[in-house]
Amino acid sequence: MSRANAGTKGVPRADRELQIVRTACEVFGTVGFARASVAGIAADAGISKPLVYQYFGSKEGLFLASFNYGAETLAAEMERVAADDSVGLERGLRTLDGLFRTLEPQPWLWRLLFDPSAPDDGEVAAARAVYTDRITRLAVEGVGELMRLVGDDDPLDASALTAVWMSAVDALITWWLDHPGVTPAEMTERCHRLITAVSGAALPAQIGPAASSLRA
Template sequence: MTSVRRSGTKGVARADREEQILEAAGRVFGAQGFAATSVADVARAAGISKPLIYNYFGSKEGLFERCLRVASELLVGEIERSAQLGAVGLQRALVTLDGVFHVLDDRPWAWAVANDPTAPDVDGLGDLIGAYRRRLEELAREGVGELLTIAGDDDQLDLDAMTSVWSSVFASLVTWWCAHPDVSPEAMSERCERLFGAVFGVGLDA
């Protein structure tokens, strides 16, 4: 039992403590956003004191960057894994969504953190966010480009806009799911399949 905690108590190895702070920070950042979150909030959520966070992460930005790294690697990893499966078109989208639902099932805050509109723009943060968002956009541009080509549209700005739209569809599905914690990843994947079917006709099987 660690119920009695007096000042200065060590007891927790550095790596464990770091993990614990990151988890708490992720939850709080995910729920409130970077801007609306104070370091004291995170400290309270982690059950430690504020200076300890500075000891471990240097700054509020530093802490957020680490959270973002966790979230980004989680998402990029899953996206790459899904891409390996070799599906194309809508099938690839469904596979990717399914993968994202499953990884987010363990860390629900990762999506909100990766998409936090109040995130600060410092040093390598852009690259970090970009890492997963750029990858998603690549895949989106590919699939969308194919669609537009079939339709006889080769306008670059059209491709650009359509990519942005498709990315937002993807994000919107994930966000909707995050707002409905009762829905299992499997159920959500099936829902996506139904919705895609309704929009694009029924011929979804490879």
């Protein structure tokens, strides 16, 4: 008799599910929901198609699990930066650096989150709304800190700058993904130059793990 918490060949079900989800993240984030197939994902994961349906119920269920995995990975990194002692533009640059480093081994997660072919209703839409709100609240908080630093208390200014910031993050990450030869460290340095050029503000010369250790 097989154990209820076991997957195939003695692999615990939780481990097998995670393996399938990570494989699905890469497929969905590379070719999109519409073009991805459960059979292809199962083959890439080295398991049977019926096992995917047993665990996730449907292609949409597998996408939902994959979306939640990717969104949680990136949201948790943004929250990690939000909890440190950086504020204003430095916090923004550290957020970008953290995202580049998190995405380096799994770059497909970013496009998975914004897949235009993904289901736009049901549980997927609900999960997207939850994570959009979670990430937006972090952006609002960060921009609010910056506005207070410069003495601007106009809520419409803050709202406009939040929209600009979120669009800029997407544009910078998308550009980086289109230039796979650029390392996270190089991209962080590029963002440092761009932010300095646009804002004229003086930022720490070094952002990233080395700088974090110096601040500890």
